[in-house]
Amino acid sequence: MLSHLEYDELEVIGRLRFEDLLTGGSRIFYKTHFLPMLLMQGKVDEMFLSLSSKSGKEYPVLMNMVLSGNSDTPTVDAVGLHMAKRNKYEKGILEAKQAAEKALKENDVLLKMKAELERHQELLEQQLRELKRINKEHVEFNKVLAHDMQEPLRKIQLFAGLLEGKTEKEGVGEEFGSYLKKLQGLSEYSRDLLMRLQHYHSLESRINNFTTGNLEEMIQAAISKLSIPEIQPDLTHLRVKDVRGDIPRLTWVLKELLANAYQFRTQGKPLYIEISSDLIKDNYYKTVQDAYRYTDFIQIRIKDNSQGFPINDQDKIFGLLQKFHVGSGTGLGLAYCKKIVDLHYGHILIKDIAGGGSQFTILLPYLS
């Protein structure tokens, strides 16, 4: 065998390892597959490997190996059979088989794709129709929110005001007056809420054209809008700064999240906020099942040492009109944030940090 490999004994014994005699490809497979098998089960049968002669000629062999000796000095007994002719024959069949399989697979793939395409087209038709219907409803609903529902409330306030003027003049009891005040307060609150809801509801029609912004500048803009001296986030971990989208609205999201951290800061602890950003790969398809395309996303994380949220349900935290802390705003802020991020085909998640604090993660498709 040595002569076939163009070595003499002195060049091999004690100088070369078995794997040194293998071709590159055989070496990888031997070391990642056969050797582990040999080590774990003590033997391997019928390994096909290619040895390489000194001048680089291939020498295909079929080998069996058995682990023997003791644990201190393990040895491997191996027998092999040169199989050049058989290998040539096998190669021929393999090539034919591969060609046949490839053709068949391609044909198969094409047929499947055609069926899939038809199915998708049908689905698309249904979804477009559904979308059209929802859109129409959306517009009508918006009109109701903006006018039809505002009007009666405005009138309630008007009449309550008239009533108030009258009662003041004629001096009806204090109790009566306080009920009137409550009535006025409630209708004012409802009107305000209605206006915000309408604003939230019609957000998609007001989203600006996408441009590219600088994350650090956006954060600075958000900070200066808030002008709360305690909000001084640590920005040393901003590793990616290009953001594509409706920059003013995304800046608003940052502002809202920073304000959130401040509002729910832990009493007696200096507020600490860290904003970091990284480029990560994630599956672009989040709704289509069994579809995978790993693309770049910018991942923005806002971590603070605030009180955190009392529940861990994402849907609830970002849901409409959810309030988790007494006296906190209208319960629309986080829903708004989520809607803005969704309109960018991104994701927003929140997670409590062990030991106090919360972390918002925003994923946005990177510059696409």
Place this chain on the structure above:
Amino acid sequence: MDVLKRNNVNIIGKGSQVIMFAHGFGCDQVMWRYITPAFEEDYKLVLFDYVGCGKSDIGQYNEDRYGSLHGYAQDVLEICNTLSLENVILVGHSVSSMIGMLASIQQPELFRSLILVCPSPCYINKPGYTGGFEEKDLLELMEVMENNYVGWASFLAPVVMKNTERPELVQELGESFCSMDKEITGNFAKVTFFSDNRKDLPKVKVPSLILQCTEDDIASDKVGAYVQDNLRHSEIYHMKATGHCPHMSDPEETIKYIKQYLQKENISA
């Protein structure tokens, strides 16, 4: 979909600190058999097979998903999230070092540290970088694999016919160790050996340990040093063990170094 069944997840051990073991290309979770007993008493050990290896559910194989190492990283993350694992110490062999790093880039908060056994971010030589292999070697690898997995008995047509019904891929793999599906393994080899993840190394935030073997032809000293230079919080231990599979060829030394690292990082059971 049942992630635990898909990846044949096995949980053993009496402790609470999690150590997750991820096998490399060409094998399955059984490769950790000599290592796990040393940690069973004090840790919770999570073992699994990638889809297409060992006793995983081959029916869940998706060429697009697993056509990228990110798809494999998704498996790791899904297992962690399904089991609500936290503070995970991930021990990854060979390609699983890279898969573990990718998973940690995506969700760093899940991981406490990475133990990278014989890692390489890129197996092919590139300008200014010695990965150890040329494209030609990898094409040879594909050929050797083909030669080892020919279904000779069913050659004359049935093999081809069978492949047309492949979408379910329901065929059972043999019971033996390291059994694998030919086609899936071919794809896994391609994605393993043709991937270039050098740019991802600086993105890893989780501290890591590199276990570098002597005379490792798959991941050389040079490659190990490259990995260490490009990982922010990493250290490297040079092992006496030779080859590419120290956890099988020299489990004692492997266990010793893992324990030494855990102690140094103050990770107690």
